[in-house]
Amino acid sequence: MTNHRTGAAEQIAMRGLLGTLNDELGSPLAPEWERAFWAVPRHAFLPETVWLGDDLTTYARGTAPQTWLSTVYADAPLVTQINDGKDPGDGERWPSSSASAPSIVFRMLDLLRVHAGHRVLEIGTGTGWNAGLLAHRLGAENVTTIEVDPSLAIHAALALKHAGLEPRVISGDGAAGFPAGVPYDRIIATCSVRQVPRAWLEQTAPAGVILTPWETPWLCYGLLRLTVDGTGVASGWFSPHASFMLMRNQRTDLRIYRDVVRDEHVPAQSVTLLSPWAVTGDDWAAQFAVGLQTRTVWHTWHDNPGVDGVASRLWLAATDATSWAAVDWDGRTDERFTVWEYGPRRLWAEVEAAYAWWRQVGSPGPDRFGLTVAPHGQHTPWLDSPDQPVPSTG
Structure with a gap:
């Protein structure tokens, strides 16, 4: 060295x-x-x-x-x-x-x-x-x-x-x-x-x-x-500070098309008035609160997904790959969005409920939240004090 x-x-x-x-x-x-x-x-x-x-x-x-x-x-x-x-050669590089x-x-x-x-x-x-x-x-x-x-x-x-x-x-x-x-x-x-x-x-x-x-x-x-x-x-x-790489043994190696969505899936269709950017954009307090409530839901954006009338699509999936959702923006209106949901969980409905609760309690930042971990491993997030547990949507 x-x-x-x-x-x-x-x-x-x-x-x-x-x-x-x-x-x-x-x-x-x-x-x-x-x-x-x-x-x-x-x-x-x-x-x-x-x-x-x-x-x-x-x-x-x-x-x-x-x-x-x-x-x-x-x-x-x-x-x-x-x-x-490992040397990635000409392949994908990731930190x-x-x-x-x-x-x-x-x-x-x-x-x-x-x-x-x-x-x-x-x-x-x-x-x-x-x-x-x-x-x-x-x-x-x-x-x-x-x-x-x-x-x-x-x-x-x-x-x-x-x-x-x-x-x-x-x-x-x-x-x-x-x-x-x-x-x-x-x-x-x-x-x-x-x-x-x-x-x-x-x-x-x-x-x-x-x-x-x-x-x-x-x-x-x-x-x-x-x-x-x-x-x-x-x-x-x-x-409210920082983001770090995830501990290696807690990584989730899932991809939408490889692991989650299948051609035979028939999703339910609906409409939402909640902008997908409200829960994925620059408001980290909103994202933090949504994450504490949904707990096992992740998301990724797909711009220009090659679907007629869709400019961008927000994908959601459960970490067990049993449920997924998609929220479509047509590139014209920011008032209504098409929603597709598949599986035992209605993931976008969970996100809507999590966001509504966060707004109802005053849109608190991360520093008003806490967590209690029991000896047997149960994690209970709370708002302001341990006797006010955060609801779980899943």
Whole structure:
């Protein structure tokens, strides 16, 4: 692995990012995290090649070092692996590991509220930078980090060693935690989950905290901070920040035409006055609320689907592939839309009900929602307090 020095160019880039962080977070980094920022430079953990943007533009350190450095020290997420590390050739490329935007990294570290002596388990080592920041703050002996991809785990362990920090790096399934190090005062995940693994609850000390990005099939968005009580129940609030890649063992690999829709399906036809963009557009609060209620429904857009009179089609499907729906826009009117629904669930009707409930209760943002996880695994989302559960449409 290349030994990344911290020279003048790196220091200038780091100073620029620090100013950006202080502006983005609304206040200067806490002194202990600023010391970690300088002692554990981000560029020492990033791979020689990174990818940026929806088109996965390649930035290679060897061919454009200044561009690579400015990219590394921008306050933006970077894709650090594609296709689970396999060469896609001329095929489809998709992100499989990333480095979070630095502002999100430090926002999460602040939300974690660590104190001297705390033992921390990190799920999703990635590049190792976050583990390095924690190890500098708490001591390497108090940090354990798990990475499902063996090659990423090796890269992170080497980067940490070169930085003079050697927390315990485990190659394995983060959903299982690491029982040998229990109990943990804090568990922090750098991948999103749709279900909080029971192992995390079991391995967290009473009054300990679990901080994880959240995702529903409808929307990947939000952070969830749970406090575990002495009975194994975890409860806490969402906050409206960030989207992360889903934990690998919770992925849903479904495609509309390959796995869901069949030629022999005969859908029911109806009309809706609810714009499909109201629940899939820029209003993340609406999408978040719809996702909490529908729970197992995902969607995708199909522009110019090749159907007469249809300019765009919104597809919906249940994650078990037993039900689907389509909402058609004719390209002319934004007041009425044709709906097609098939299967035991009427998915668009569920979305309409979820959206109507959200409007009825005042269109709350994610930070008014919370979640309680029982020891046996039941997840109960709520609005404002645990005694006000969010309705489930499915």
